[in-house]
Amino acid sequence: MATNAQFADMLEMIERLEGDVRHLKHALERVMRPEPMPSPAPLDDVERGHIMDVLRQTGGNRVAAARVLGISRRSLYRRLERHHIDYGARAHEDALHG
Numbered sequence: 001m002a003t004n005a006q007f008a009d010m011l012e013m014i015e016r017l018e019g020d021v022r023h024l025k026h027a028l029e030r031v032m033r034p035e036p037m038p039s040p041a042p043l044d045d046v047e048r049g050h051i052m053d054v055l056r057q058t059g060g061n062r063v064a065a066a067r068v069l070g071i072s073r074r075s076l077y078r079r080l081e082r083h084h085i086d087y088g089a090r091a092h093e094d095a096l097h098g
Contacts, residue, residue: 048083051076055087062087 002010051069058064066076080087 044083047079048085051079051083051085052087055085060087 051065054065054068055062058068062076062080063073066073069076071079079085
């Protein structure tokens with residue numbers, strides 16, 4: 001049979017273990033909790049920006065821009081329309097001087 005001193009020692013050890021287990025649990029929760037990821041730019045915004053950059057690089061030449069983008073002229077025109085990009089001669093002049 002355990003003495004009072006042994007019983008007190010066992011209780012103290014259990015309390016320390018409980019504290020250690022609690023500490024371990026919190027540490028694991030911190031490690032396992034995913035960090036919030038910065039939200040990426042919406043894909044449409046990225047595509048629009050890329051098309052605008054290529055049009056600037058090609059001096060507004062849509063045939064050359066389509067070639068650089070690796071898409072057909074028709075696809076480029078559809079994307080210009082979808083993104084509300086007016087990159088005609090006047091728009092190109094505004095981009096150069098504005």
